[in-house]
Amino acid sequence: MKKLTWFLFFSIFTLSCLNEPDCYELDNSNVILSFRVLAAGKNLASIADQFPSLGILTPAAEADTIFYNQSYVSNVELPLNPKEEQTTFLFDGGYGDHEIQLGYKRQVQFVSEDCGERYIFADLKILEYDFDSVRVVNPTPTAPASTNIELYRCPRTNLMGIDFTTAVVLDGVTADFSTFIFQPNDTLTTIDLPINKNTASTTFVFNFRGAPSKTLTVSYTRAAKTLNKICGEQTLFSDLAVVATDFGAVELKSDSTQDLPITNFEITK
């Protein structure tokens, strides 16, 4: 009887080896798009970007679907449309809107009663785009997702970095020329401000919540230079200096701008 028990145990053990599918991460329907900044030198040498996203939309999705609303992102994970063989994404960015249309092959596979079906995506291609440059890194989406596409932009050379010694609550910052100022949160300790490449100085007004506004005027030297063939000639800024301010103290930390922005001035309110 003991041997019979072992035989049954062995049989049941073998049966137990029959796989049941794991429903976790069956689809590879998400792609990761990485934002990069074209650096000086040969084409497509780059550094990771912080994209100021006001929202990413896709026209085929449900009306209220917005991804990455009001945040800095270095990469975004976005779903591919299983109903079509292409998906368009519209990027509402702080310094301009962009669009990319991705094409791909898709197949369906039934997995199990518990898991249902899954969609398998492959052969990712870029059909259209208006970024400065793009590149497919991995044409096969994976689960979990990894970087599939890199989106490049030319350096924004006119962004000046401001640090506050203590957190401030801002209703907004305005400049003396027409430009967009990205403010990710009301309460912040750092903000990037664009300076005017057409004039030798720029004045900013900081509107603090529940406190008087303050102004800051900075001067700089401009020089034209080609950093990258794709981007052509760009204006570089140096010799930054404070011309006038009513802040308690403004300390110069770096006298030239960079992309990604570094701290140029530290302000004590």
Add this chain to the structure above:
Amino acid sequence: MTAPRTFPLQILKSLNNIALLILCSFTAAAQTPDSLQQHKFVPTGIRFGTDILALAKTGYDETFDGWELNADIDFYRYYFAIDYGYWARDFVSDDGVYSNGGDYLRIGADVNFLKNDPEKNMFFFGLRYGLSTFSEDLTVEKNDPVWGPVNATLSNSNVNAQWFELTTGLRVKIWKMIWLGYTARLKFGLSTSDTPNMLPSDVPGYGRADADSYWGFNYQIFVRLPVRKSQSIPLKK
């Protein structure tokens, strides 16, 4: 002449001996040098069988309908084996309905490590090459939180699939011409013909198509028809 033993007792005794046969097989594999054996690669019998598990599963599992026939023929300690079967699946998930059906064939060989057993009991390892032709249908109806309603009806017709199997198992004589046994299968190397719209889900004879390897298990009953009297092989003293 001794009185014949009753059928149930014979079965029980044979089942009790199966575990022992596994142990014996390892020593049997090494016991008799080839020079002492009189190899006769002439078949002594054909065994026909069926998979009891497939028949039982057809009865109790509403998602499965299938059967399998097995046959093997001996050439000394080597057995040419062939399996032919049919299976169909019907699955209903929260957002879809899947069904398939098709035939499959496996051909291959087993090596019996109980080569001196006078009753042709087997503890074997073997290889199979599997083939299947099947069709499948999938209807998807779901509401995706991002993309809204997703409705699709897809089908694959006459898909060809092939794979390989490593097998092991037992065959034990139960009573006169009746053998019982099981076959455990490690299936691998699945490839299918091109299916542009839908990836195959369940391949008859193989199982889940998204698995790189897959286990299978048959519990079988056989009838052995002797075609030639087996020559006894003297055991080494």
